[in-house]
Amino acid sequence: GQQVMQIPQYQHVQEGEDFTTYCNSSTTLSNIQWYKQRPGGHPVFLIQLVKSGEVKKQKRLTFQFGEAKKNSSLHITATQTTDVGTYFCAGMAGNKLVFGAGTILRVKS
Amino acid sequence: SAVISQKPSRDICQRGTSLTIQCQVDSQVTMMFWYRQQPGQSLTLIATANQGSEATYESGFVIDKFPISRPNLTFSTLTVSNMSPEDSSIYLCSVGQGNTIYFGEGSWLTVV
Numbered sequence: 378g379q380q381v382m383q384i385p386q387y388q389h390v391q392e393g394e395d396f397t398t399y400c401n402s403s404t405t406l407s408n409i410q411w412y413k414q415r416p417g418g419h420p421v422f423l424i425q426l427v428k429s430g431e432v433k434k435q436k437r438l439t440f441q442f443g444e445a446k447k448n449s450s451l452h453i454t455a456t457q458t459t460d461v462g463t464y465f466c467a468g469m470a471g472n473k474l475v476f477g478a479g480t481i482l483r484v485k486s
Numbered sequence: 487s488a489v490i491s492q493k494p495s496r497d498i499c500q501r502g503t504s505l506t507i508q509c510q511v512d513s514q515v516t517m518m519f520w521y522r523q524q525p526g527q528s529l530t531l532i533a534t535a536n537q538g539s540e541a542t543y544e545s546g547f548v549i550d551k552f553p554i555s556r557p558n559l560t561f562s563t564l565t566v567s568n569m570s571p572e573d574s575s576i577y578l579c580s581v582g583q584g585n586t587i588y589f590g591e592g593s594w595l596t597v598v
Contacts, residue, residue, distance in 0.1 A: 410583050419578060419592045420529065422487070425585060465528060467587070472517070474587050478531045 379404050383477030391485050396453040399482035400466035408469045409442055409449045414479070415462040418419045423451075456484050488513050488581050494501075496552035498596045504567045507593045509579030514559035517582030520552070523592070524575045535562040569597045 378458045380403045390396050392413040400409065424433055425450060426442035433440045439452045453460055463479040489512040493590035499505050504591070518535040533541040533554055556562045566573055574597045579590040 409527075410586060412511075412589075419576070420588060421591050422588055427585075467529075469585055473531065474533075478528045 379468070379470045379473075379475050381466060381475050381477040383466055383480055385480055386478065387481045389483040389484075389485065390456050392396050392458060393404045393455050395457050396460070396482055398451050398464050398466070398482075400449045400451075400468070400477050402470075402475075403446045404470055405446050406468040406470055407446075409446075410449055410474070411440060411449075412465045412466045412467060412476075414465065419463075447455070456482070458484050458486050460484055461478060471477075487586075487588045488515060488583060490579055490581060490588060492579050492590040492593050492595055495591065496594045496596075499502075499569050501570055501597055503569055505569065505595065506563050506565045507579070509562045509564070509578050509590060511560045514557065515581040515583065518562050519580045519582065520555060520558060520564045521578040521580060522553060522561070522575045523578060527595055528571065529578065530572075532564070535564075557593055568596065571597045573597050 382401045391430050403418045411423040414420045424440050429446050430441040430444045437454045441450045461484050463481050465479045466477045467474045491510045493508045513574045520532040523529050531544050532547045533543040535541050535554050535556040537556045553565045576592040576594050578592045580587050
């Protein structure tokens with residue numbers, strides 16, 4: 378079946394440093410979605426990317442969807458302590474959403 | 487986005503018992519899903535809850551263990567049957583709007 382691989386599994390950064398998580402799919406995706414889950418919380422929808430090569434920004438967060446629609450990345454510029462949590466990518470193939478393993482981000486102040 | 491309410495939010499359950507989780511949405515939605523998130527893990531789709539018909543289960547999940555009801559377009563239940571410690575997880579109701587999935591706050595179950 379379809380697989381969505383996400384790396385790194387874990388990253389610990391100093392406040393102010395940048396952070397990137399990467400997502401790769403074994404198949405072409407119709408769209409990719411990103412979620413953030415705070416410790417003790419539930420996944421919260423961040424954004425959806427649909428078009429090949431699409432780039433979207435939300436303040437310090439930049440999301441990219443690859444040209445082949447098989448990979449994606451989330452980049453956070455100048456991390457803050459409020460960015461801590463687990464970031465999940467999720468790829469839509471057909472009507473099913475398949476989640477990556479998630480990247481745990483810890484920010485040291 | 488839809489507002490999704492789940493009950494219970496947390497519970498501690500005895501081994502061998504069953505627990506039913508309720509999911510209420512504030513608007514009619516076609517697509518409702520149940521996910522499981524085991525401790526420290528990602529989200530795994532259990533089944534799609536179909537209104538008026540049997541749920542569609544993913545590989546590794548069966549109706550006898552996870553019976554699901556969907557009596558209308560705003561409500562669904564998931565039962566975790568004959569629980570064991572391995573069932574300790576967060577169970578998340580979610581709805582699809584367009585191509586986006588929104589999650590409820592989850593039901594955190596601990597089986598002892």
